[in-house]
Amino acid sequence: MKNNKWYLLLAFLCSVVMACKEEVLSPLEKDSVAPQQISNPVSTSTPGAVTIKYNLPSDPDLMYVMAEYTNKYGKTISVKASAYTNTLTVDGFADTAFYNLNLYAVDKSENKSAPVTIRxxxxxxxxFAVRRSLVLASDFGGVNITFSNPTEANVAVIVLYKDSLGNFATKETxxxxxKNGLFSSRGFPAKETIFGVYIRDKWDNRTDTAKATITPIFExxxxxxxxxxxxxxxxxxVGFGLPIPLLWNxxxxxxxxxxxxxxxxxxQITFDMGVTAxxxxxxxxxxxxxxxxxxxNPKRYExxxxxNPASDGSYTNWTRLASCVxxxxxxxPSGQNTQEDVSAAARGxxxxVSLNAPPVRYIRVRVLETWSGGLATxxxxMTLFGNDN
Structure with missing residues (x-):
């Protein structure tokens, strides 16, 4: 009797598996009639993209409109727009050349209309605008990079350097x-180094490489x-018996x-670094x-x-080195921290500080606002880097 039960269970499972194998996903509606074409397409050019407006066909089972073209690398690029809109944007163009763009109306049976081709x-x-604006300059421990990005596009800035074998190696991305970028790539000795920077977008379009021979400033x-x-x-x-020297222990x-x-x-508080740097x-x-x-914890501070600090505690003879948020x-919200928050706080x-800032000996930490908005901070x-030679 027990063997019969196991046989029946095995037969049932086999039938379920066979049924699953036979199930094939297919469109909810199925016919072989292609929809009508879109009409009156008009394209508008924007940086790295084109937007096309058009008239939709009257087919009741129209599902979407698809645009296709072959990019400069020989890859077919497809973009779809719902039947509920008459506008489609194709972005990621690598240059300003003319391309043939095919527009298809596609119905719920995945039938495609004949293409409407536009240039x-x-x-x-x-x-490329970002690349032209790149300026590479010597900085503490590396290279300072500035650029403008007028369209505020998402870009990757790749920093290279020539290694001991004379090959370009990637330092960081x-x-x-x-809109106005400014950062430094550090970790280099104070010796002449060839740096390179190029710009990449999310479609892997790339510029040529800006190069400069730079000697980093000792840091x-x-x-x-x-x-x-x-x-x-x-x-x-000082409050709670927690004095200022605990800031650098x-x-x-x-x-x-x-x-x-x-x-x-x-x-604010003030301390002497013991050296002018x-x-x-x-x-x-x-x-x-x-x-x-x-x-x-400080939220806004300077x-x-x-x-030569003024003895009266005023800001006479002081230079603001940084305004921080x-x-x-x-x-x-405050009190709700993700792992990203915890990691960022642990890194510090x-x-x-601007390269144009003067050498200083005395440091003043000025807290403008705390995270709680309270009276104590x-x-x-606190760790400082620089050059005291």
Whole structure:
């Protein structure tokens, strides 16, 4: 009896498997009648793209309109637009050549109409305007790259350098849509290096490579053992027994931090680096754990520098080195942190200082607003880089 039960179960499973194999997905409607063509297509050229407006056929089972063309690399590109619109955009063109674009009406049975062919020509793809605007200059530990991106297109900026074998190697790729781009690629010794930069878009269209021979400026982390507190009359008072030197003791996690009392905003503290240096960049770490992007962590703040600070605590003889805004990657409300938020806070918030900034000896941290909007602020750690030679 038991064997019969197993036989019946096996037979049932086999029948289910056979039924599944026989099931074939097909259009809900099926006929062999091709729809009518679209009519009166008119194309408009934009950077790297064309937009086509047209009249739809009257077929009740029309599903979409499809555009096809063969790009400069020999690849067939297809774009579809719903039957509920009469406009279709084809982007990703690599140049400003003329192309034959075929437009098809397609019904619910996947029947295609006869093509309507039009000649189209895109305006210059955005990557080329970005490429022409590239400027490469010497920077601390590497190369400074500036560019303009007037259409705010999504582009990739690929940074290359010639290695010891004389071959170009990729250093890094920066993805951006900034209208005015500015960043530095670092990690190089202070010796003559050939750098290259080219621009790529998401369709893998690429520009030629801009090249420059550059000697990076020597950069090092400034020695925190030389840092000393300088208390000026307008500086914030320490709160909770957490003094300013905890700002540079190398400990980021836990409750180890500089903390003010409820002094109100804006507030500032001052310290002496022990050397006069041209600052290249700095990193600030928030109070970690459950406090990130919350409580007294700075949301808007400034870093100032001086070689001769005014004794009255005013900003006479001070230069603003950077204005900073802390950005939470996820954009989630305070207290709700994603892994991306946690990782970003653990890396610290790095800010680049302008190459035109003067050498300084004294640093002032000025907090304008905290994440909670409260009266006290705190920072776990601060590291500065530059050249004190």
């Amino acid at each position: 189209v020509k895109a305006l210059e793809p955005p990557i 920066i993805y951006t849509k900034q 090092k982390q400034l020695d925190k053992s030389k840092f000393r507190v300088l208390t000026l009359p307008t500086d914030a008072k 190398g400990i980021i996690s836990g409750g180890d931090m500089w903390h003010t009392d409820d002094t109100g905003m804006p507030c 041209k600052i290249s960049r700095f990193t600030i770490w928030q109070r970690q754990d459950n406090w990130i992007y919350a409580h007294g 870093i100032w520098g001086s070689t 802390s950005v939470k990657p996820s954009g989630m 918030e790095e800010t680049t 705190h920072i776990s750690e």
